[in-house]
Amino acid sequence: MGEGELRDIATRLHSASIRLLRTLRREDKQTDLSAPRLSALSVIVFAGPLSLGELAETEQVRPPTMSRIVDALVDGGLVTREIRPDDRRSVRIAATEAGVTLMEAGRDRRVRVLAGRLQSLADSEIRALGRGLELLERVTR
Amino acid sequence: MGEGELRDIATRLHSASIRLLRTLRREDKQTDLSAPRLSALSVIVFAGPLSLGELAETEQVRPPTMSRIVDALVDGGLVTREIRPDDRRSVRIAATEAGVTLMEAGRDRRVRVLAGRLQSLADSEIRALGRGLELLERVTR
DNA sequence: ACGAAATAATTAGCATTGCTAAGGAACGGT
DNA sequence: ACCGTTCCTTAGCAATGCTAATTATTTCGT
Numbered sequence: 051m052g053e054g055e056l057r058d059i060a061t062r063l064h065s066a067s068i069r070l071l072r073t074l075r076r077e078d079k080q081t082d083l084s085a086p087r088l089s090a091l092s093v094i095v096f097a098g099p100l101s102l103g104e105l106a107e108t109e110q111v112r113p114p115t116m117s118r119i120v121d122a123l124v125d126g127g128l129v130t131r132e133i134r135p136d137d138r139r140s141v142r143i144a145a146t147e148a149g150v151t152l153m154e155a156g157r158d159r160r161v162r163v164l165a166g167r168l169q170s171l172a173d174s175e176i177r178a179l180g181r182g183l184e185l186l187e188r189v190t191r
Numbered sequence: 192m193g194e195g196e197l198r199d200i201a202t203r204l205h206s207a208s209i210r211l212l213r214t215l216r217r218e219d220k221q222t223d224l225s226a227p228r229l230s231a232l233s234v235i236v237f238a239g240p241l242s243l244g245e246l247a248e249t250e251q252v253r254p255p256t257m258s259r260i261v262d263a264l265v266d267g268g269l270v271t272r273e274i275r276p277d278d279r280r281s282v283r284i285a286a287t288e289a290g291v292t293l294m295e296a297g298r299d300r301r302v303r304v305l306a307g308r309l310q311s312l313a314d315s316e317i318r319a320l321g322r323g324l325e326l327l328e329r330v331t332r
Numbered sequence: 333a334c335g336a337a338a339t340a341a342t343t344a345g346c347a348t349t350g351c352t353a354a355g356g357a358a359c360g361g362t
Numbered sequence: 363a364c365c366g367t368t369c370c371t372t373a374g375c376a377a378t379g380c381t382a383a384t385t386a387t388t389t390c391g392t
Contacts (some may be wrong), residue, residue, distance in 0.1 A: 057256040059321055064215065064298070067208040067323060069331040074205065075251060084350080086378065102341060110216060115379055117342060122377085138389045139340040157205070165201040167330045175326050180200055182323015183207065185316050189308045190210040225379080227349065243370065256350055258371060263348085280369040282357045 063186075074160040081156045083126075086111075088156060090119050091145065094129055095153045099144035101134075128152060204327075215301040222297050224267075227252075229297060231260050232286065235270055236294045240285035242275075254326060 081088055086109075093108050094100070101110075106116040120143060123129035128149035134140045145153070168176065222229055227250075233247050235241070241249075247257040261284060264270035269290035275281045286294070309317065 054307050056306045056317065057302060059317065059324060060302045060309060061298075062328065063211075063320075063324055064302055064305055064329050066327045067211050070204075070208050071212060073252070073331065077343080103339095110213070111378085112380065113341065114381085116377075121366070137340085137388070141341070157202075161198060161201045161205055164205055165197045168197050168201060171326060171330065171332055176197065176200065178225070178319075179204075179323045179326045182320045182326070183200060185312060185320045185323070186207050186211070187203065189312065190207050190214065235350070244368090252349085253351065254370065255352085255372080259349075278359075278369085283369070 066134070073161060077159040077163055078156060080159060081152065083156075086119055087122060090116065090155070091123060091128055091149055091153050094123075094143055095145045095150050099142050102131075102141050102143060105143060110135070123149070143149070211305070215304060218300040218304055219297060221300060222293065224293070227260055228263060229294075231257065232264060232269055232290055232294050233298070235264075235284055236286045236291050240283050243282050243284060246284060264290070 078085065078088055083091065090105065090109055093105060096110065098105075102113055102116055102120065105120070106113045109116060116159075120129060120131055124131050128146055130144050130146060132142045132144075134142050168179070171179065216226075219226065219229055224232065231246060231250055234246060238249065239246075243254055243257055246261070250257060261270060263274055265272050269287055271285050271287060273283045273285075275283050275325045308319070311315065312320065
């Protein structure tokens with residue numbers, strides 16, 4: 051496989067992903083959560099419970115920034131923050147039922163829109179996309 | 192094709208894209224531009240020249256927000272802003288050479304990292320990924 | 333056991349980014 | 363010439379990003 055072909059695939063995959071998420075992000079306006087809060091909540095629901103440091107690292111922001119975002123999520127009843135008994139410096143952040151529901155509703159809106167787009171593909175094309183997706187999943191995890 | 196399979200593909204494609212861009216975004220720290228500025232610059236380079244309203248719409252922010260981001264890019268010499276002669280209410284935003292260079296360097300860093308990941312795939316897998324990508328491109332544009 | 337160093341989170345203070353409301357300038361139709 | 367609309371900017375506020383400093387706790391070395 052030539053060096054250039056790999057770069058070509060990488061470039062196109064990069065911009066297709068940007069376009070895809072840009073499109074789906076429009077659905078988030080129906081949630082009345084800001085983008086940073088929604089993104090943090092989504093990590094807490096999927097990867098949580100976790101510490102503040104882990105959450106900040108995942109979201110690629112500094113701990114003080116995340117600390118205030120968590121404040122807001124706790125205020126909104128979407129998340130709980132507890133001191134860990136085994137290490138009282140650390141904090142355990144977990145989603146509440148309301149948090150899970152809100153986040154899943156948001157993700158479902160996005161997924162529904164995407165699934166709608168995919169309907170224009172033929173069955174064989176869906177299968178081909180599925181095979182490509184398995185490879186993408188292998189590469190991104 | 193079953194309803195559920197489409198949803199499954201959509202869900203997985205959604206999260207794979209998020210994971211992918213989250214990973215690649217780490218490379219942006221080497222640029223000393225903030226995320227909103229880098230993203231706006233990238234639109235100006237790729238889709239420009241364009242008006243402020245078009246840019247705000249693309250970036251899904253309000254015009255006042257984008258107006259200030261453009262201020263900063265103009266200050267940094269990455270972008271020019273000119274009144275359109277044919278419609279003097281409107282503004283034509285274009286990248287300077289320095290803007291193009293900066294943005295391409297950033298994108299190349301991201302693409303290089305992604306291409307590196309793809310190297311773990313066999314040639315036949317790269318081709319399968321390429322076929323899936325063509326379908327994704329059709330769906331996202 | 334004890335003090336020093338390290339670690340986790342928060343608080344304080346600032347720049348940037350997001351918004352809405354309001355204003356100025358230019359265009360378009362009548 | 364005027365009125366309404368459109369495009370952008372300015373003003374002012376809340377949220378988000380940062381670094382520096384503080385507090386609380388744990389860990390390490392002696």
